[in-house]
Amino acid sequence: RFGSPFDNGYTGERFDTPLLSGLAGLLVSPGKSIFLYAPLTALAVVAWPRFWRERRAEAVLYAAIAAVVLVQNAKWWSWWGGWVWGPRLLVPLLPFAILGLGPLLRSSARARTAAWALAGFGFGVALLGSLVDFNLYLIEIHAQYEAAGRGNADPDIYWRLSTSPIVVEAQRLWEGRDISVVTFHLQRIGFNTAQSTAFLVALALIAVAGVWLLAGTRDEPDIP
Template sequence: MRYETGTPMSPPTPHSPSPNTDAAQARSGARSFLPRLLPRLGWVLGLLAIAALARVMARQLFLDGDTQDLLRCADGVRACLSEGRWSGCTEAGKWPLLQYGPALGVRLAGGSQEDAGRALGSLSLASFFGLLAMTWRTLAVRSRPVAVAAVLVLASGLLFHYATRSFGEMVATFAAAALAAAWLRRKSPWLLALLAFVTGLSKETAFPFIALLGATCVVVHQLPGQPWRELLRAERGRLVGSAAGVLLSGGLTAAFNLFRFGSPVNTSYLVEASWGPPLGVQVEHLAALWVAPNAGLLFYWPFLVLLLAALPLAVARQRRSATVRPSWLPLLGVAALVGMLCVGLSRWWAPFGWWAWGPRLVLPWLPAALLVLLYAYAPAAESLVRPLVATPVRAVLLAVLLAVASVPHLISIYRSNELLNALFVEPGMCPGPDLPERRAQAWLCLRAQAWSHPSPLLHAYRMAPGTDMPKRALLYPALLALGCLWLRRSARAPQSNL
C-alpha cells in the first residue's frame, strides 16, 4: 500500500472577521429587525392617534334633552326615598333603569346634574371604543381581515355620533354586543349572567331579544351532525346564567315600576304604545328605517347595510362550493332578531327615536347581530372582504369612500342643533299623536320628515368647509382611511381555512 506524502495539516486557527464582514452582518440584522419593528411601531402610532381622537370626542360630549329629563327623574327618586315613599313616586319618570344607576351615583357623591350628564356621556364614549376593541378581539380568532373590516364598518356609521351623546343607546349597544361576544367565545356562565342582567336593564322590551340572541349564539356552536341534546348540554351553564340575569333584571325593573307607578309594568310606556299608527303607516315606517333618505340606515350607515345584504349571498355561494356546508340557522336567528326589532319600532309612535341624528332606536342590537354573523360565517365574510383591497387602487378607493361617508357624522358632533333644526324645525314640527284627532297629521309629518324634507346628511356636507372644529378632528376620517392599509395588510396573509 502506497501512502501519499505532503504537508501535514495544521489545526484550524480562529478567524478574525474583517470590518467588511461585520458591516454586512449588521446590515443583514437591521434588515431582519425592521420587518419586526414596523408592525409594532404602527400599532403604537395607531393607538396614539386613537387616543388623540378620543380626546377630541371627549370635548364634544353633549347632554341631550331626554337625559336632562332623566336627571330630573333621578333627583325625584332621591326625593321619594328621603321622604320614605316606596310607591307611587311619579317624580321618578318613565325611563329604562340602566342610566339611573350612574346618575344617582354621581348625585349622591355630591356631583351636579351637569356632572351626572357628563358621566353618562363619558360612558357612551367608553362604550364606543370598548365595542371596537371587543369586536376585534372576538373576530380576530376567526379571521383577521374580517375583524378589521368589522371595526371599520362599526366606526364609520352612526355610532360615532352617539359616542358623544348622553343617550343610553351606546351603552346598551355595548352591553348587547358584549353578551354576544362572551357567548361566542364560550365565557363563564357568571359573566353571561352579568351581561344579560345589564342588557336587560337597557330597555324593558329587551328580554325577548336577549333570548333570541342567546339562542342564535348557541346554534353558531353546533357542529355538523351534532345532536341537539349534546349541544344543549354543552351550553347549559351559559343558558342558565343568562336566564338568571334576565330574571334578575326583570325583577328589579318590576320593583322599580312598583316604586314609581304602583304597578309591575311601565304604565307610561303602555299608554304611549296605544298611540301606534295603522298598518299602512307601519309598513311605511318599516321601509323608512332602512331606505328613507332622512331616516334610513342605508344612508346613515351604508357599509353596515351593504355588508348585511351581501353576506347571505356569500354564504349561499359557500354552501354550493364547500365540502362542509355552513348552517342557515345563525342567519335565520339574526334575521328574526333584526326583523322583530324593526317591526316593533314600526308600530311605535316615534319609530326613529327623533329628536336625534338618524334612526337612533334601531342601534342597540345591530352590532351584536353583525358580530354573530361575522363569527358564524367568517369564511364567507372573508371572501367578500379580500377583493375590496386586492389591489392598491381598490384599497385607495375604499379608503376614500370610508372617509367621505364619515364626514356627516363628524360634522354632526359639532353642528348637531343646526342639523336637527333643519330637519325638524324649519319645515315645521310634528304634532304629538297623544290625541286621536292629531294622529293623521302626525303620521303625515313623520312621512315628510323621513322622505321629502331636505337631507341633513347633504346639509352636513355643505357646511363642512365652514365648520368650526379643530384640525385634530380630521383624525376620524384619516384613521378610517388608514384602516384600509391595515385591512389590506391583513388580507394579504394566507386565506383562513375555517
C-alpha cells in the same frame, strides 16, 4: 322605579304607523336609512345567503331578531326615533348583522375590500354627526315649518334628500355655519381656529393611514 313592572314610562305609546311606510323610512329614506348610517348592513344583506348555507341555525335566529326589531319599530308612531343622529331604534340589530358577515369576509378578498370601503363611509357619517351639533339644524328646520304653518317637521324632513341631516350637516360644516364640537372644546383650552383645524386634519390623516395599513395586510386566499 315606576311602581309597577308594567309601567315603563311609555304609557299610551301608539303603534299606528303603516308597516310599509315605517319599513321604508328605516331602510331607504335619505334621512334615516340604516344603510346610510351603518352601511356594513348592506353588505350583511348580500352575505346572508352564504351565512344561511354555512350557519343555518344562527342565520334563522338573526333573521328572526331582525324581523321583530324592524316590524316593532316600523309600527311605532315615531319610527325615526326622535332628535337623534340616525335610526337609533335599529342599533340592537348591528351586532347580529356584523356577525353574519363572517363567512363571506373569510372567503372573499373582494368582499373584504367592499367592507373596508363601506366601513370608511360609515365612519365618515358617524364623524359628521360627532363634529357638529345637529340639534341646531333640527331646531331651525322645525321653526321654519311652524312659521310656514306646516306643523311638525317630523318625519317629513327624513323623506327628502335636500333636508336629510347627512346632506344638510355636510353642507353646513363645509360652509362653516356649524362650529365643530371638537373645535369648540379645543378653543376652550387655548387652540385658535388654525390650530384646531390642523389638529383635526392630523387626526384624519392618522385614521386614514391606519386604515391603509390594515387594508394593505396580506389577504387570505379566496375559499371556493
